[in-house]
Amino acid sequence: MIDGSAIWAQGMVQALARAGCEVTLVLKAPVRTGRLVDPLRALPGVTVRSPHAEGLFDAPMAPRHAAAILAQIDAENPHDLVVVRGRRLAGKLAMGPLAGRLWTYLTDVPQSAGEFTASAKAELRRIADASRLLLCQTEELRGFLEGAVPATAGKSVLFPPVVVLPSDLEARPPGAPGGPLRLVYTGKFAPRWKTYEMTALPRMLGVRGVDAELHMVGDKIHEDPADAGFATRMRTALETGEGVVWHGGHPRAEAMRLTASCDVGLSWRDASMDASLELSTKVLECGTLGVPVVLNRTPMHETLLGTDYPLFAATEDDVLDALTLIGKNPDVYTLAADRCRTAAAGFTLDAAADRLRTCLSQVFPEPSPAVLAVKDRPLRVGVAGHDLKFFTRLLDYLRSRPDMEIRVDHWPALKAHDEKRSQDLVDWADVVICEWCGPNALWFAARKRPDQRLVVRLHRFELYAPWPKQLDIDAVDQVICVSPHYTDLTRELTGWPASKVVTIPNWVDDAQFDRAKLPGAEHHLGMIGIAPSRKRLDLALDVLEELRRDDPRFTLFVKSKLPWEYWWIWQKEEERAHYEKVFRRIRRSRLLSGGVVFDAYGRDVASWLRRIGFVLSTSDDESFHLAPAEGMASGAVPALLNWPGADTIYDARWIHESPAAMAASISTTVALNRWHQDGAEAKSQLEAAYALPEVCARWTDLLAG
Incomplete structure (x- = not known):
């Protein structure tokens, strides 16, 4: 069967092969036509497996069967990664031996909050946990997934459709149509794809004085349970419709040649599909071939083609108006064709292979000669701590290294752990990393072997707690602080040898934050985390009031748990009084009312930052403050008050002495159209340092000693 998923499989195999992988394609059905598979068999490094032809299976293959077949094939010669398309199959694989190696391409997910049931969310969470990467076709789908299923955050990467043209295929020559307007549709014939309504277009355009013909390519006519007569009507219209030429099924290369010989592609669909988070490969193929497309106006299509694209259509009258316009106006036709051609340029096979190479280099880093020189086997690294939220991506990275073996001793609470498991880690590891300088660090320092290295990472929280004073520093090889200021402060308060206390900054997964900004971002301020009161939301409100005096478009977006969600904060009378005053001020201030938006706390920070142009840090003190750095990675401009040590982490140009100075800087940046430039500079600084x-x-380097 040739449909969107089959075209995707062909493009994915070609992109993986071009990225340097040896690829095995496992077919879920017997081969009835070689139109897609035969060209893949000829590629070097590609093996096509047909379980039906090999006698491994002899019936229609359900997801549970496919999962078993894939596990069987993998057992013969284990694979490094398994690319799978589809939620049902991924759900089965998530519970089997391929878990952890899945690169899951999700398309059939609920795409509205109403459809997102508890069972659907649980299944997607299992899939995310079992997947090394989640490949998302569009930015809209990635953002939706990260907001709905927190486990997908940090694993979701953008992987748009791949458009692969046959090498001998020439695009449509530039220029407006010279004869009858030749419309083209390729694909399946189904009610929501408006294929029956399309067959009436040549006759109706003739009434408007536009000579047109419709070329339809495909042989899959949908049997619709809700409309038993659809298949009969559709076939009759294909065979007898006025001005309709039905070409039947063709190899993909031939279908694309037919498209290139026409003037306008049709991708007009039912309005119920406007909320789809998927992008039609057919639209991109038409654009690559120089053929403009009639399609529905959606935010995704507006981003792709521009809000003023002339061939957006929702109703039959819209379609007729658009086709009449370009049928009589060559300049409008040329504009539409140029927009589609430009939009499709980023979806080539080479672009897909480059994206895959980037993913492969991150998931499979090269071994370090320095590490391998330490032992004649992988270095054994243990990680122990009660809360690893600041260590997650580092842990993923260490686990992916071929020259390291990682074990984690996760403590249920700050002072609670399984002593036998901790002792097993001491007996096994070459290096132990204690995340947080708490009871875990004291325990391991008292029990480390003489030939073992102990690394402790210290945060602001522990520096003023009793544990550093109790720590046997002679048993510790290195203490890691996240900023120069806190490195100096730790040396001063503890008296530990300066050589043992070093700085390795917090990390920012810059690739995850590299997403296109949404319109209006330059007027949007952002704060991530407003509790406890030393985060100083009140000072951020001072900044916002200054800005909104002159321009009410400025808005403050706050992504945070609210203070009463932290019991240890809300039980303090002074904390409650601070926030009661702040929220009363927001409600009563003429300038602030309507200018502050509170967004839910969650891991979907990268998606949220798409709307943010400036990230504020108005705290009394911070050890590092990751929020401005994450904003910089997204292309936002950081704006900080001068808390102690800020200038050791961030460039002085982003640091301001008062809320009024911060507001003046933001206003000037926007007024002088300097926001894009400053955001790009901040992003470059982030990439170089963090x-x-x-x-x-x-x-x-640290672990290799």
């Missing part, structure tokens, strides 16, 4: 690959390299 990008995940840079920080991971420093940890690798």
